[in-house]
Amino acid sequence: MTRTTIAARAVVVDIEGTTSTIRFVHDVLFPYADEHLDEYVAAHRGEPAVAQAMRESAAIINAEDGGDAARSLDDATILRHLHRWIAEDRKVTPLKTLQGLIWKKGYEKTGLRGHLYPDAAEGLRRWHDGGAKLYVYSSGSIAAQKTLFANSTEGDLSPIFSGYFDTTTGPKREAESYRKIAAAVGLAPAELLFLSDVDAELDAAREVGFQTIRLLRDADTPPGATTTHAAATDFRAIDVVPPR
Numbered sequence: 001m002t003r004t005t006i007a008a009r010a011v012v013v014d015i016e017g018t019t020s021t022i023r024f025v026h027d028v029l030f031p032y033a034d035e036h037l038d039e040y041v042a043a044h045r046g047e048p049a050v051a052q053a054m055r056e057s058a059a060i061i062n063a064e065d066g067g068d069a070a071r072s073l074d075d076a077t078i079l080r081h082l083h084r085w086i087a088e089d090r091k092v093t094p095l096k097t098l099q100g101l102i103w104k105k106g107y108e109k110t111g112l113r114g115h116l117y118p119d120a121a122e123g124l125r126r127w128h129d130g131g132a133k134l135y136v137y138s139s140g141s142i143a144a145q146k147t148l149f150a151n152s153t154e155g156d157l158s159p160i161f162s163g164y165f166d167t168t169t170g171p172k173r174e175a176e177s178y179r180k181i182a183a184a185v186g187l188a189p190a191e192l193l194f195l196s197d198v199d200a201e202l203d204a205a206r207e208v209g210f211q212t213i214r215l216l217r218d219a220d221t222p223p224g225a226t227t228t229h230a231a232a233t234d235f236r237a238i239d240v241v242p243p244r
Helices: 022-044 048-065 075-088 093-110 118-129 142-150 175-185 199-207
Strands: 004-007 010-013 133-137 163-165 192-196 211-215 230-232 238-241
Touching: 004 211, 010 118, 022 048, 022 075, 022 093, 048 075, 048 093, 075 093, 093 142, 118 133, 133 175, 142 163, 163 175, 175 192, 175 199, 192 199, 199 211
Parallel strands: 004 238, 010 133, 010 192, 133 163, 192 211, 211 230
Antiparallel strands: none
């Protein structure tokens, strides 16, 4: 196994296809949120986070329809669009907020566990023990990220993370998002390593100076996939060391 050694003070990881299998997200988490969306909103409609997500969803629907941004929409209409967005895997913040809240309840009530590749858990712990700060950047909400890592198949990894970023920081395929992350963690981009299974995300990070590695996992990588980034099939092949 060829090993890659990176000198970095912090590591930022994607989730889907990087630390966790794509199949878990699409075959378990998305259907769970779709199934429980209506009942969750009905039971928690008065809570600030849910009310805000519904308002933001209505604003997006109105904007896409070309209508008045302040037009009132009933919950049934909003929920119909949210179900469609789940099917389309739309990366919109209010949907991700609601999904995260629903999954958190699912972890608490049903014993649902977030899939984590064993090599990812080992690598993350090893890099943390070596002094690297660890962060997550995913299109899933920060609440969903925290819940997954706290209730993973490899145990509770939440204590080793220093922070989380989601779509409120910006789209994962835009360079400005990575500038914001570097500023938020207080490091130069060159001191950060970003891991993802998507070249467009890695391209955006590299544009601002991040070091990058593409994950080419057997279960998550299309046949014949190529990359212009350094690559690894799992976290065991990656060593993160402090810069000199």
